[in-house]
Amino acid sequence: MAGTQFTHIFSYEELKEATNGFSPLKELGDGGFGTVYKGKLRDGRIVAVKRLYQNNNRRAEQFMNEVDILSRLQHPNLVSLYGCTTSTSSELLLVYEYVSNGTVADHLHGPRSYENALTWPIRLSIAMETANALAYLHAVEPPVIHRDVKTNNILLDNEFHVKVGDFGLSRLFPSDVSHVSTFPMGTPGYVDPVYHECYQLTDRSDVYSFGVVLVELISSKPAVDLSRTRDEINLANLALNMIQRSELDELVDPALGFQSNWEIRRMISLVAELAFQCLQSDRDMRPSIKEVLEALKIIEKGGHDGDKLEKEKLSKDSHLVQSGANFSPVTVMNRWESSSTTPNTSL
Template identity: 40%
Template sequence: MAVLGETTEASNNSLSHEITAKTPLFNLKLYAVIAILVLCLLAAALLIFLCLRITRVSRKRKMRVKHSSGSIPLVSKEIAEIKEPSPRAADNGERKMGNEKLKEAPQEVTEIVDIERGKGNRSGLESDGSGPHNIGWGRWYSLTELEIATRGFSPENVIGEGGYGIVYSGELQDGSVVAVKNLLNNKGQAENEFKVEVEAIGKVKHKNLVGLIGYCAEGAQRMLVYEYIDNGNLEQWLHGDVGPVSPLTWDIRMKIAIGTAKGLAYLHEGLEPKVVHRDIKSSNILLDRKWNAKVSDFGLAKLLGSEASHVTTRVMGTFGYVAPEYASTGMLNEGSDVYSFGVLLMEIITGRNPIDYSKPAGEMNLVDWFKGMIQSRRGEDVVDPLIAVQPPPRAMKRVLLVCLRCIDLDVHKRPKMGQIVHMLEADDFPFRSETRSAR
């Protein structure tokens, strides 16, 4: 027994000596080397796990991007309009303009603005949980969806830029091509413009107005998703480098003018409350491949109730297009848009900018120059020289008269947009003035 005890004690002493003995690896003891190896194995296992996780996420993103291929309709098929009961609608019923049925425009979007995924549906509408909220003002898009559609808001996708923000082209997962306006958040301006655009055209559908497909309200981000119009804007075609002969013939220019007038007539006369655009100009008239005009950019629009013929508001708009009474007093009504349309119509006819400081002193202001030419009986000389085939004298005189009536300094003498449509489409001169009719 004594021998066995001595043998065990010797064995333990030998094992302890081996563990504490120094090794050739940096002269470290054996137990330190073992601890380092264990830590290395743990780190390798953690690294492998992270790599697998990243690979899995990357595959999911690729699958989502691949889904965006296919046919390219101009308008998303995922738009859904949910009808909301409104006591006002029940009292007034449906209004008609032409063959199109019009319903009241949305009054409030305060609760809609801050809807985010996971925060519930504050509009009171139920969601089936299968996807983004679909409400009466278009489809709700997540920030991730729009990032994928615009390739991470790539500079290569930029199709427009201004003080309001940046517009990107994008392709949604269903293949729809859209225009995504990312509003700049300057002192709450993005929030204000977001509310105005959704209120003004959220439920409006008209062939001469750019359609609002949906929106994104996530955190501080405010984005609007529109149908994509693939032929630029009127300003580019009027003032860009188009060569010695403009592709905008007289007939095409009249088609654009009539389409714009119809869109404005719908806003003024087909909706309740009516909408005053406040920023009618050539860069806000988008064109498709068939030269159909679509009025865009409702960020400055104002909703006016039928009981108020005008309202005092902060003067906003683009220099050269703003009605003089609005600029001086801030009094706003549909006549302000009519004046701006008159300036736009002059621009379409002449190919000149409303304000052009490169012209001689008497020609810098388009309205003043235009009036002077008409008074001097030189109306035929105002037509854009880039138009290859000059218009018939009778048609030209009719359009010149429409211009003069639209820019009348007396707002009450300006025609309504619906009347302007008839005047531009008529084969003979416009209807006689109210004073002559009264006689």
């Protein structure tokens, strides 16, 4: 495993001690491949310990994959891997930095939603930092496709800064190919429909998933809700329908000030348009995550660089972006011209 020579090896006994024998009282949550516990190492560090499920016949593969990928990466918006047990250990354990403030999903529509802590500025910052992390992944060599971008995998610290985690499904992506053919994996509600139907994974698959995250941030609705009507169980479909029908008022979380604050209304409308582009069924019509990040930066600045964005990023399609306050849901019907579907290889 390239890079794993720098990964610290913990003993099973040390991690069992750190988590009080994997006490249920220490559980932070369950992931797709294991249970995560809060622990305290002998050197005093507070950590999160992922204990892979014993009955998962792919656990060794997921373990090796996550160690291999995370040992290559270092970014302020990615969860840091502190170490692991050996791959031959009877228990496969991964040790990460502890991120104290729960997940974005917890705060949007989970057990912490009652706190109403995610104001619009914080949500926009979460979107930008998540896009920044994904842009880094897509730009490293070889590029990394996360393949499970969702609000449950976006952790928050006490200042609401982002740490993207859970790389069990991630894939190293050759920079000289347009896609990788692989069996579709991911979380329902977030999986790129092209990937699901054609088994073709690209960097635009992460962009689609990020589009769902953007809609969650503006709506506070979960990605999948069986109580919604059949064609709107998936939040992506619900959002596309409402934006096309100019019903953004019904989609946006009313607590954000969409009705009462013109500036917030304008910014949320811009983010909704960006999400619409990310969720296009034709992946060639989706922007790259780098383009998404640039657009979010302009939105955060108040859209005053709208003309610059139009000239520099969207010169091939002058109908997509209108300047400043003239940006309306109608414009998302037009095509985002993207120069390539291959991963970006430079920051």
